[in-house]
Amino acid sequence: xxxxxxxLRLAWRNLWRNHRRTLIMIAAIVIGAWSMIFMTALMxxxxxxxxxxxxxxxxxxxxIHHPDYRDDPTIANVIAPPSGELLEALGGAExxxxxxxxxxxxxxxxxxxxRGVTLVGIEPLRERDISFVAGDVVEGEFLTSPDDRxxxxxxxxxxxxxxxxxxRVVVMSQDQENEIAxxxxxxxxxxxxxxxxxxxxxxxAGETVVQKLLGVGDQISEVAIxxxxxxxxxxxxxxxxxxxxxxxxxxxxxxxxSYLGSMLAVMDGFVIVFIVVVFLALSxxxxxxxxxxVFERVREIGLMLxxxxxxxxxxxxxxxxxxLLLIIGLVIGNVAAIATIEPLKDGIDVxxxxxxxxxxxxxxxxxxxxxxxxxxxxxLIVIILGFFxxxxxxxxxxxxxxxxxxxxx
Amino acid sequence: MIRKxxxxxxxxxxLAAALPTQAQDAREIVQGAIDNWRGLSSYGEMTMTIHRxxxxxxxxxxxxxxxxKKSLIRVTAPKKDAGNGxxxxxxxxxxxxxxxxxxxxVPSSMMGQxxxxxxxxxxxxxxxxxxxxxxxxxxxxxxxxxGHTVWTIQSIPHEEAxxxxxxxxxxxxxxxxxxxxEFWDQDGVLVKTLKTLEIGKMGxxxxxxxxxxxxxxxxxxxxxxxxxxxxxxxxxSDNTFTRSNLQNPRD
Numbered sequence: 001x002x003x004x005x006x007x008l009r010l011a012w013r014n015l016w017r018n019h020r021r022t023l024i025m026i027a028a029i030v031i032g033a034w035s036m037i038f039m040t041a042l043m044x045x046x047x048x049x050x051x052x053x054x055x056x057x058x059x060x061x062x063x064i065h066h067p068d069y070r071d072d073p074t075i076a077n078v079i080a081p082p083s084g085e086l087l088e089a090l091g092g093a094e095x096x097x098x099x100x101x102x103x104x105x106x107x108x109x110x111x112x113x114x115r116g117v118t119l120v121g122i123e124p125l126r127e128r129d130i131s132f133v134a135g136d137v138v139e140g141e142f143l144t145s146p147d148d149r150x151x152x153x154x155x156x157x158x159x160x161x162x163x164x165x166x167x168r169v170v171v172m173s174q175d176q177e178n179e180i181a182x183x184x185x186x187x188x189x190x191x192x193x194x195x196x197x198x199x200x201x202x203x204x205a206g207e208t209v210v211q212k213l214l215g216v217g218d219q220i221s222e223v224a225i226x227x228x229x230x231x232x233x234x235x236x237x238x239x240x241x242x243x244x245x246x247x248x249x250x251x252x253x254x255x256x257x258s259y260l261g262s263m264l265a266v267m268d269g270f271v272i273v274f275i276v277v278v279f280l281a282l283s284x285x286x287x288x289x290x291x292x293x294v295f296e297r298v299r300e301i302g303l304m305l306x307x308x309x310x311x312x313x314x315x316x317x318x319x320x321x322x323x324l325l326l327i328i329g330l331v332i333g334n335v336a337a338i339a340t341i342e343p344l345k346d347g348i349d350v351x352x353x354x355x356x357x358x359x360x361x362x363x364x365x366x367x368x369x370x371x372x373x374x375x376x377x378x379x380l381i382v383i384i385l386g387f388f389x390x391x392x393x394x395x396x397x398x399x400x401x402x403x404x405x406x407x408x409x
Numbered sequence: 410m411i412r413k414x415x416x417x418x419x420x421x422x423x424l425a426a427a428l429p430t431q432a433q434d435a436r437e438i439v440q441g442a443i444d445n446w447r448g449l450s451s452y453g454e455m456t457m458t459i460h461r462x463x464x465x466x467x468x469x470x471x472x473x474x475x476x477x478k479k480s481l482i483r484v485t486a487p488k489k490d491a492g493n494g495x496x497x498x499x500x501x502x503x504x505x506x507x508x509x510x511x512x513x514x515v516p517s518s519m520m521g522q523x524x525x526x527x528x529x530x531x532x533x534x535x536x537x538x539x540x541x542x543x544x545x546x547x548x549x550x551x552x553x554x555x556g557h558t559v560w561t562i563q564s565i566p567h568e569e570a571x572x573x574x575x576x577x578x579x580x581x582x583x584x585x586x587x588x589x590x591e592f593w594d595q596d597g598v599l600v601k602t603l604k605t606l607e608i609g610k611m612g613x614x615x616x617x618x619x620x621x622x623x624x625x626x627x628x629x630x631x632x633x634x635x636x637x638x639x640x641x642x643x644x645x646s647d648n649t650f651t652r653s654n655l656q657n658p659r660d
């Protein structure tokens with residue numbers, strides 16, 4: 001214990017004997033730690049946003065479809081509305097909200113233009129709890145009931161069609177016999193979305209109205225179920241799948257939108273890779289500094305050895321020096337990172353490059369997300385790898401022959 | 410209860426007295442105009458000219474209709490387009506191009522698009538008589554022009570009709586020749602007009618033999634349809650309106 005105290009004191013003093021070198025090293029570690037944490041938070045924020053948007057836009061955490069619906073999302077592949085056991089499961093504690101939808105490709109036309117869209121027949125009250133539309137209606141109103149005869153469409157689509165709130169548009173699709181089914185709708189609400197593709201691609205109408213238009217009775221295209229946490233849908237999925245039975249296809253969101261799902265998985269791996277890469281660059285600096293510190297002090301180390309300090313203590317002292325360096329650097333780096341992220345919590349507007357981001361499905365405002373586990377991981381990796389990096393110069397110092405070391409010029 | 414019944418009865422009486430005669434008239438006029446143009450069945454030869462600022466092209470074609478639900482149009486010239494055909498039965502539409510030797514059903518997504526590159530949309534061509542049932546017609550004016558009575562009728566689509574227009578205004582002469590059809594958007598802006606430029610006697614009745622569809626917003630762009638010959642109420646076999654006939658003409 002006493003010996004350790006002495007080594008610690010020696011190490012601390014040695015650090016500040018050449019304070020310029022130490023400060024440069026600390027600066028390198030600070031920048032490294034800061035960039036690791038800050039960049040990770042940015043990436044996490046981006047992915048979280050993408051997943052949250054993706055889920056809120058339509059999937060729901062778990063979905064039930066006709067087995068063929070995902071390959072051929074037409075009105076031919078419909079299922080009966082939930083009943084019996086499934087309905088009971090949907091009332092379970094795991095389920096935060098659920099809704100049924102009729103979702104088919106359609107064509108919308110105004111006096112001046114015609115566009116392809118996805119027509120979604122919804123139960124407005126249930127849908128409110130799941131997807132984004134209800135809260136994002138900026139003009140007019142959201143639908144009020146499944147037999148609401150209005151249509152809610154996106155701002156961009158309104159512009160493309162040169163139409164407006166309160167005007168009529170015609171929606172055309174095909175019914176189950178492949179006959180044309182069309183109908184006039186009055187636009188009662190206009191929504192805005194962070195993602196242009198949703199504004200242009202989706203129109204919402206009452207479920208009953210759409211069912212009548214397409215002649216499918218009370219059948220639906222999908223049941224969407226929202227759980228409490230999108231990262232952990234396994235239990236919810238199991239219980240719903242068991243209740244839904246064999247006739248239908250029940251899938252968690254990460255399999256429905258495999259792009260989003262794999263994105264999330266890749267991200268978790270990528271964060272580690274990123275931290276390691278940053279550290280690798282950093283470790284060369286660290287090793288170099290320590291090697292220099294050892295070379296500079298060959299005679300001094302020789303003297304200490306001659307005075308009776310054990311090689312182990314020498315090794316301990318140099319490793320302690322580097323760990324002290326790392327700790328100081330990390331503390332400052334962490335504080336700096338948190339201090340930069342905190343004021344940016346409200347989002348960083350990157351709309352200059354926003355269009356490219358939107359193509360990827362991310363929005364043009366970045367919200368950095370700081371996770372404790374990312375901070376802990378970054379710090380642990382730096383400390384542990386730093387420790388091993390400093391072992392080599394320390395090892396070499398402890399192996400000096402005292403006489404040669406003292407007489408070295 | 411009695412009061413309510415009475416009230417209802419009075420309202421019905423009032424409506425019956427005020428509106429319907431006129432509305433009925435207007436509707437009958439529109440129906441008359443369509444019947445005049447088509448007859449129970451018809452066969453005609455016509456030319457369609459598509460004009461754009463930088464180019465113009467003409468197509469000759471032959472058309473058969475039977476009742477309100479069946480029609481077939483086949484292009485005969487120029488050689489490049491000859492054989493192209495469009496078949497409409499009920500609300501379905503098929504098109505055939507000899508180059509690909511395939512009959513393709515025109516999907517709902519393409520109904521709003523232009524028919525053979527003209528200013529007519531597929532919908533204009535296939536659903537011409539939806540206007541009778543899916544609109545409310547009112548007689549706006551009755552004028553005397555060149556010794557003919559001309560009715561001006563405003564047709565407003567029903568709330569849920571699959572029609573994008575805010576209203577259409579039709580001018581129909583007393584011999585049921587459609588003189589003009591205007592398509593207005595929902596802001597009351599005129600979008601396109603179908604105008605009759607020439608009237609002639611063919612197949613025993615007066616019909617519009619030259620009609621021009623032009624968009625208001627784009628100058629110098631129009632499609633003209635002129636009729637060379639027309640026969641009405643003739644015998645046309647139901648086999649004419651089949652996909653196999655569309656693909657392999659039998660006459």
